[in-house]
Amino acid sequence: MPKDDNRPVGGEPVRTLPDPKVCRAAFYGAGDLFTCLVPDGYCKHRLAYGGVKFCSHPKNEDIARRTKPEPAPANDGQPKS
Numbered sequence: 001m002p003k004d005d006n007r008p009v010g011g012e013p014v015r016t017l018p019d020p021k022v023c024r025a026a027f028y029g030a031g032d033l034f035t036c037l038v039p040d041g042y043c044k045h046r047l048a049y050g051g052v053k054f055c056s057h058p059k060n061e062d063i064a065r066r067t068k069p070e071p072a073p074a075n076d077g078q079p080k081s
Contacts, residue, residue, distance in 0.1 A: 017066070032061075035054060036055040
């Protein structure tokens with residue numbers, strides 16, 4: 001089944017993306033892989049392998065594209081020790 005078909009196995013087409021406050025992903029850096037950025041909790045599209053949590057949502061690329069980067073930690077101007 002082609003990836004752009006957006007159909008989970010035996011399912012209907014996925015027309016909407018999950019809530020962006022809850023569901024976040026990022027490009028893994030190899031092939032068509034995306035990591036799941038959801039804090040420890042349940043997600044039926046999370047696939048853990050080798051210590052990495054991958055996103056297997058049919059629209060994982062769209063989810064990663066709309067995921068905003070986490071803000072950098074605040075710097076109080078003091079050098080790190």
